[in-house]
Amino acid sequence: MYFSPTGTTKKIVDEIGNKIVEIKGIESTITIDFTLPKQRENGQIFKADDLLVIGVPVYAGRVPNILLNYLSTIKGNETVVIPIVLYGNRDYDDALIELNDILSSNGFKVIAAASFIGEHSFSKTLAKDRPDDVDLSIARSFSESVCEKIGGDSFSFVNIKGNRPYRKYYMPKDKDEKSVDIRRISPKTDNNCIDCKLCAKVCPMGSIDYNDVTKMIGICIKCGACIKLCPTQSKYFDDPDYIRHKHELEEQFKKRREPELFV
Ligand SMILES: Cc1cc2nc3c(=O)[nH]c(=O)nc-3n(C[C@H](O)[C@H](O)[C@H](O)COP(=O)(O)O)c2cc1C
Ligand code: SF4
Ligand code: SF4
Numbered sequence: 001m002y003f004s005p006t007g008t009t010k011k012i013v014d015e016i017g018n019k020i021v022e023i024k025g026i027e028s029t030i031t032i033d034f035t036l037p038k039q040r041e042n043g044q045i046f047k048a049d050d051l052l053v054i055g056v057p058v059y060a061g062r063v064p065n066i067l068l069n070y071l072s073t074i075k076g077n078e079t080v081v082i083p084i085v086l087y088g089n090r091d092y093d094d095a096l097i098e099l100n101d102i103l104s105s106n107g108f109k110v111i112a113a114a115s116f117i118g119e120h121s122f123s124k125t126l127a128k129d130r131p132d133d134v135d136l137s138i139a140r141s142f143s144e145s146v147c148e149k150i151g152g153d154s155f156s157f158v159n160i161k162g163n164r165p166y167r168k169y170y171m172p173k174d175k176d177e178k179s180v181d182i183r184r185i186s187p188k189t190d191n192n193c194i195d196c197k198l199c200a201k202v203c204p205m206g207s208i209d210y211n212d213v214t215k216m217i218g219i220c221i222k223c224g225a226c227i228k229l230c231p232t233q234s235k236y237f238d239d240p241d242y243i244r245h246k247h248e249l250e251e252q253f254k255k256r257r258e259p260e261l262f263v
Contacts, residue, residue, distance in 0.1 A: 001032040001044070001074070002055040003067055005204050005223035008118025008131060009086040013055035015136050016084065016114075019143035020053065024150070034070060037206045043073025051150070052076070052108065054099075055084035057118065059221070060169035061093030063102065066205070066221055071099075076108035080155070082146060083113045088120030089127035090253045093170065096262075097162025111155045112146045112263040114139075117256075121224035122246045126253060138259045145263040158262040172245035185239040186220035187227060189213060193234040199226035 004010035010033070021029055034040050046052055054074075056063055063071070063085075083099040085092050092115045100110050116135055120126035131139070149155065171179040186207075193213065200208040202225045207218030222242070226235045237243065 001034060001052065003035050003064065003204070004033070004055070004057065004086075005035055005202070005225035006119070006121055006228050008116075009055040009057050009084070012086060012116045012118070012131050012135070012139050013053055013084055015131075015139040016082070016143050016146075017053045019140045020051070020147060023143065023147045026051075034067075035204050036202075037204065040067075040070040043070075043075065046074075046076045046079040046108075048077045048079060050076075050079050052079060052081045053084065054081060054103070055086060056095075056099060057121070057223075058085050058087035058092045058095040058115075060171065061091060061167060062095050062169055063098045064221065065169070068102075071102050072106065074103075075106050076103070079108050080111050080150065081108035083110060085115050086118040086131075087115060088123070088249070088253075089117050089130075089257050090120075090170075090249060094162040094164075094166040097160045097164065098166055100160050100162075101164075109155065110158060110160075111149055112142070112158055112261075113160050114142055114259060114261045116259045120249060121222065121228075122242075123250055124228075126250045127256075135259060138261070142259075142261050142263070145261070149263055160262050161260065172241065172248070174241050175244065180241040180245065182222060182239075182242060182245070183219065185222065185237060185242050186216045187235045187237050190234045190236065192232040193230075194232055196231060199230055199235055202226060202229055 002009045002013040081103050085095045117130050174180045200210040209215035209217045
């Protein structure tokens, strides 16, 4: 299962899941993509002998808060789960431990977890093109370790990095060092738009008006899907605080970070 507006979470969850399926010879599998609002209308119930790999991106150092209601409707029955988070090379802060806690309190047994790096939703240069081949190879080795653990006599739980209580949602600062609430910002559309409607179809909040794609009918979570997927690069943010924050991230977090595995 994954929520993945710009596809990096999907890429890693698919790689990990497919490798586990291959090693264990699992015959029956399902993929649940809960990126779009419609896909989050119904919950999911898992059985004791199911195995779930679930991934979300890190937003503000945490599990995206717009997913919290939906995640509470995914129930396990002592089901083995592997939580995964994807972050844009800054940090995953308390997102992985938060996802671990949500799943543990919903009837799942977390036997392994991992953080991976994906191209930042705000940027085309920060962690550009990640996850790359090196990340994918680490994802496959992770699956091998997970399968060894599942094949063992007893499962041990994992110690996942993070703080409890969780740190507050990470907020960017403006030029006067004051916290900026980027929730008020939404994308604009330039004249190159060919009205293909793709942006309206991919928005995980259903917030772009299908009849007039220049109009917003809901909130924007800055997920980057409409910006990165528009075939004519017509969607853009021009808010000075957003642009400043994006440049700051691109400058400050150039050093390549590596996946962290907890098995
Ligand atoms: C609102 C928002 C907040 C984000 N916060 C963080 C963060 O705190 N740390 C970080 O490294 N990346 C952060 N990112 C980047 C995403 O976690 C990262 O690009 C991820 O790979 C996107 O996943 P996707 O391709 O599945 O959409 C943020 C992205 C968005 C949209
Ligand atoms: S994806 Fe781009 S070109 Fe297509 S409707 Fe949206 S803004 Fe216009
Ligand atoms: S409008 Fe906002 S929430 Fe919707 S796809 Fe674009 S960036 Fe994502």
